[in-house]
Amino acid sequence: ERLPEPLYTPSTKAEQGDHDRNVDFAHTVELLGEVLAVQVRDVSLRLYREAASYALSRGIIIADTKFEFGLDEAGRLVVMDEMLTPDSSRFWPADGHRPGENPSSFDKQYVRDYLETLDWDKTPPGPALPGAVLAGTVARYREALTRLTGA
Numbered sequence: 001e002r003l004p005e006p007l008y009t010p011s012t013k014a015e016q017g018d019h020d021r022n023v024d025f026a027h028t029v030e031l032l033g034e035v036l037a038v039q040v041r042d043v044s045l046r047l048y049r050e051a052a053s054y055a056l057s058r059g060i061i062i063a064d065t066k067f068e069f070g071l072d073e074a075g076r077l078v079v080m081d082e083m084l085t086p087d088s089s090r091f092w093p094a095d096g097h098r099p100g101e102n103p104s105s106f107d108k109q110y111v112r113d114y115l116e117t118l119d120w121d122k123t124p125p126g127p128a129l130p131g132a133v134l135a136g137t138v139a140r141y142r143e144a145l146t147r148l149t150g151a
Contacts, residue, residue, distance in 0.1 A: 001099040002061075006048050008041050013068070039077055040069055051084050058147045060106065061097055065089035086141045106144035110137055 010028045011020040028037040044067050052062045066088050068081040082088055086107040097103050114133045120126070129137075145151060 006045055006052070008045055010041070011066075036077070043067075043069075043077060047083070055091070055148060056094060059094045060144065060147050061092040061094050063090040063092050063103075086144055091144050106140045106147075108137070110140055 008025070009022060010025065011022045012027075012031075014020045025037065025041065028040065031037075032040065047067060048062070048065060051065070055062045062084070065084055067079060067083050069077055070080040072078050089107060090109065091106040092103040093106065111129065111133060114129070115122075115127070118127055
């Protein structure tokens with residue numbers, strides 16, 4: 001079900017191979033100072049709202065996403081990584097979304113769902129992906145590209 005307002009859920013960057021750790025806003029204030037923490041929160045929500053509105057007009061629900069920020073040499077806030085891609089977001093087709101049902105998606109969830117069917121303990125290295133899973137992932141990413149850009 002769609003939430004009435006987007007949620008801001010900060011996390012800290014984990015060491016390579018570990019999962020990022022969710023933190024509360026007060027912790028981000030401790031880490032960044034109040035001014036920068038508020039700026040990161042406000043920019044994140046604005047980016048999400050604008051992207052979600054555009055995507056919805058193109059038939060895609062951006063269910064969630066992540067942004068990674070840093071500071072440039074002048075101390076200005078900048079995005080430090082990819083954003084709003086099928087690897088950093090959950091893209092659902094608006095025309096097929098039904099609240100309460102597991103939605104189809106145009107993102108890496110397809111690969112995650114496949115991996116959950118395997119007897120794999122989730123430690124590196126990961127298993128090789130079959131050609132059909134790779135092709136299905138490519139098709140989903142291309143569909144997102146086509147819907148979002150018209151290309």
